[in-house]
Amino acid sequence: MSKVRLTVPPRFIIVLVVLCLCCVPCRAKDHRRYCQPSSCGNIRNISHPFRLIDDPKECGDLRYNLSCENNLTVLHLYSGKYFVLAINYENATIQVADANVHKGNCSSIPPYSLSRYNFSYDDPYSTYTLKGANWFNTYRFELSKPIIFMTCETRLENISSLYVDTSPCINALSGHSFVVTESINASDLLDSCPIELMVLSSWNGTKDVNRSYIDIHNQLLYGFELSWKEGYRRRSNSYCYIDADTNEIHCYSTSVTNLFVSGAIIIAVILWTGTKVVLGVPCVIVLLIFKLKRRHLSMYSVIEEFLQSHNNLMPIRYSYSNIKKMTRGFKDKLGEGGYGSVYKGKLRSGRFVAIKMLGKSKANGQDFMNEVATIGRIHHVNVVQLIGYCAEGSKRALIYEYMPNGSLDKHIFPKEGIISLSCKEAFEISLGVARGIDYLHQGCDIKILHFDIKPHNILLDENFVPKISDFGLARLCPLDDSSLILTAARGTIGYIAPELFYKNIGGVSNKADMYSFGMLLMEIAGRRKNLNAVAAHSSQIYFPSWVYDQFSEGNEIEIEDATGEEKTITKKMLMVALWCIQMKPSDRPNSMNNVVKMLEGEVELIQMPPKPFLYPQDMPVVADESSLEKTSSSSMPFGK
Incomplete structure (x- = not known):
């Protein structure tokens, strides 16, 4: 009986050895799953992912810390x-x-x-x-x-x-x-x-x-x-x-290390099964590449079909080579986020622009089409202008007017702790944002719901005129539609209206943007985030709750070095914000136009709002309160 001899190429053996070596740190990293279980009181088997705070760091997951207090297992949530x-x-x-x-x-x-x-x-x-x-x-x-x-x-x-x-x-x-x-x-x-x-x-x-x-x-x-x-x-x-x-x-796993591990398994199978499998692997790879290419082509065709059907859009279509020339090879980067990166560019006319290069598209390029379809059809002093776009295969870009003063969050939450905006400038910015939202809701031939109003999405030009930006989550609906059906909540935690989570308190409408504006307005007036982890007293952690308590007790809001006029302006902004963040949509003002009128009017004409259903502190418990900066419980300085 003749013997069949299988020859293994040397490079396969080298690759297999390297991959096996790569597996060692993976196994070592996973040892935390095999730590001895801990116990506290009646909870006898505290094991991965949970851990007691005194357990070794390699045991369990630090996000799932438990503590043992008086023989009771405690979770701080x-x-x-x-x-x-x-x-x-x-x-x-x-x-x-x-x-x-x-x-x-x-x-x-x-x-x-x-x-x-x-x-x-x-x-x-x-x-x-x-x-x-x-x-x-x-x-x-x-x-x-x-x-x-x-x-x-x-x-x-x-x-x-x-x-x-x-x-x-x-x-x-x-x-x-x-x-x-x-x-x-x-x-x-x-x-x-x-x-x-x-x-x-x-x-x-x-x-x-x-x-x-x-x-x-x-x-x-x-x-x-x-x-x-x-x-x-x-x-x-x-x-x-x-x-x-x-x-x-x-x-x-999609991590690089686990891909190596998967590769080692595949090679082991190849060595074991012989030549037939070796010959089959290239076929599988070719098939996967073909499917991926087809999926991307499908997405590109959806975007192209959309652009062809909306050939009356105002923005100009640029080629990718134009984009590279405008940005001088993407040299001046302004920022980046989950959407991609933003670069400073210059048109032939000499006008500066901000060019947002989009990364991996979600929902078949829906974010790109949302922005082109919404901003592309409107022009308002308080909405950022979309000058053009690029859709060339996988290269997608949006060209906006350049905002030299950046986003609002950098001015009301500065890293250096120095507030650059005066009280009057903050009020004018708030009023401008309200007017911009009002225009989106009822100033066009179609209602535009933004769904992501927050400081990061408010840009400021050279004169600090606010411009609403980032319409990736926006939805279009007829003007006569009072509510909208959504399959999932959208927006940023801390600014999302409660009706997007609790369907039984009211339908989703333009009042969802009003709620987000109220949370934004509260932060502009207070020059601080609505949730503050370093507040010395629990009543100060959630800013809207603290503000309401001060007003309901007849206390004046303490503002450092503020004139009487500045205190009045701030009080008006806070009162309007409290009306906008009422839990039920029906308890909020009828429209953003009413909000604009409230901001333009006298504070004495604004009634004390009902107590809104205020959400608790969305943050982990701070273990060492002694290290926190103490502030008075009767006053909360603004801008700290």
């Missing part, structure tokens, strides 16, 4: 302190309860609101879990439901069964306290009952209409569940899916 009741590693959920809720004391309630709104896409925790997934579909299950506390002006008679009276457990200082535990529509919310607190619960107990507040308090004691599986799926440099049968996570 945003501003709240929560006791860990259980950790389920099979379905990747953790059950926690607010530390301020006590058994046998039905008047004890959480001090801070916590709702779905607080959990952004980048958070390690989620209020959803994945019930099953494959390459094509992902099924998400909501783990926790809201419990809503509200205070009504008078005792309600014959109210809906949705409202449960909290007396005698909770006695409001003024009015009467009620709680709602079911999903409700905006029409079920009473104007005389503003929302005071919203918390989470996962209790599956009685839902009988005759339930008492004691039953609801038991829900608070039971706590709520969060998932960390969503966090891993989003954060890893991998494509991950969950096996619906075993509930295990399987990931295909």
Whole structure:
């Protein structure tokens, strides 16, 4: 019987050795998964990704720190302190309860609101879990439901069964306290009952209409569940899916190191299976390249088809070679972000421009088409002008008028701590932004909803005239449409209107931009971010809440070295901002035109707004408060 001899090319052996060496640090890096489990109180198996703060740094994930206090396992989540009741590693959920809720004391309630709104896409925790997934579909299950506390002006008679009276457990200082535990529509919310607190619960107990507040308090004691599986799926440099049968996570890494590992496995298979597989690999590579090329060509054809169908657009189309000449080979870089990079350029006429080179497109080039379709059809003093664009294969660029004073965030949140804008300049910028949004909503032949109003997207020209920019998330709709249906929330956490998360408080409309403007206006007036991690007192952490409390108590806002006129202007800006950030869209001003009139009018004509449903501090707890700069609890200097 003759023997078959398989000859292996030397270069394959060299590559295999190198790849095996590359695997060593990968394995070493993953040793944190095999640390000895920790324990605290009733939680006996604290293991990856969780860790106690005293565990070695290589154990667990630092984003999932737990502490052991008085033999109780504690999770510090945003501003709240929560006791860990259980950790389920099979379905990747953790059950926690607010530390301020006590058994046998039905008047004890959480001090801070916590709702779905607080959990952004980048958070390690989620209020959803994945019930099953494959390459094509992902099924998400909501783990926790809201419990809503509200205070009504008078005792309600014959109210809906949705409202449960909290007396005698909770006695409001003024009015009467009620709680709602079911999903409700905006029409079920009473104007005389503003929302005071919203918390989470996962209790599956009685839902009988005759339930008492004691039953609801038991829900608070039971706590709520969060998932960390969503966090891993989003954060890893991998494509991950969950096996619906075993509930295990399987990931295909896209990192360079893991590509080497995958390459080593492929080569091992090649060496084992012989010549047939070796010959088949090039075919697979060619097929993958062909598919990728086809996908990119499909995206380019979508963009090209869009440009052909909108041949009446005002901007000029430039070639990529023109773009390189304008930027002198991309020498003067102004900035960069997730969208790509921005370069300073110069037209033949001598006019300076800002050229945004777009990176990888999302949704088949939708961001590029959104900007061209929106800014390309309008011209307003407070909206950045789109001069031209480039769409040449994978090269996509947008050419804007140049804004020498950059974006607004650099002036109200300066790194050096020196505020360059005067109070009057800040007011004029605010008024200009409001006018620009009003024009987008009702000044064109079609309504344009921006969905991403924030300081970074407000640009300032040489005279500090504000210009609204970045229309990548914008949506067009007819002027007579009162609401818009969206499949997912869009915008930046901290500026997104609550109706984009809570569908039952009202439809999505132009008032979503109004809410974002209110949060922006609050930051312009205060010269600080609305969430401040270094505030010495909890009442100062969330700026809108502190401002409302000052106004409702009849206190004047303290501003360093401010004249009487500047204090009046600032108060007016803050009052208007509070009206714009009301939770329910129906409680906000009717339109941005009304907001403009409020800013242009006298502060005495602005009524005190209701207390908006203010979201809690979206930040981790600061461990060492002694190192923080202390400020007075009765005053908060602006611009610090």
